[in-house]
Amino acid sequence: KAGVTQTPRYLIKTRGQQVTLSCSPISGHRSVSWYQQTPGQGLQFLFEYFSETQRNKGNFPGRFSGRQFSNSRSEMNVSTLELGDSALYLCASSLAFSGGEQYFGPGTRLTVT
């Protein structure tokens, strides 16, 4: 069974630009969560989707948004990029509605210059 896939794997953007990251969960998984990982703050929760509905949102500005499609694939968008948005963006999928085992993808490394 294929794992969680994320595209692109690496991305370099300029301040002020916007970016869209994509995540395909494990087949059959309907829960997708997004996390930001930085050396200073560690892994921080961005948002969670289940069956195309956002169920939870972390403490990030409105520049960070996401959505989930009917096939459970998810995208996250960051508008008006700032230098501090440079991070590893990780997607995790779960079969369960709550409290399930979560499996992470390899991440998208975003560098903002």
Next chain:
Amino acid sequence: QKEVEQDPGPLSVPEGAIVSLNCTYSNSAFQYFMWYRQYSRKGPELLMYTYSSGNKEDGRFTAQVDKSSKYISLFIRDSQPSDSATYLCAMARAAGNKLTFGGGTRVLVKP
């Protein structure tokens, strides 16, 4: 104060030793507890998943949860150089799949 505290290490052990890792937490609402291993520039890999208090063993790995003390542990027996990585504890409440992570402990197993 962070909800989940984890010693950043690094923790250096000789090959074959037992690696002992732990996390403390402050939120009694956490019900599900996980340990992840993360190699440099890779995504976290799920090692252990436990619900509520108790012990769980899987091969060389043993996870313990003590909800009364708000303390969880991971033990790695017969450690190998390939176990050198950052180990992250993570917790979730009863509703939803939002994970709250510890900061991670870097482990180095020396041959």
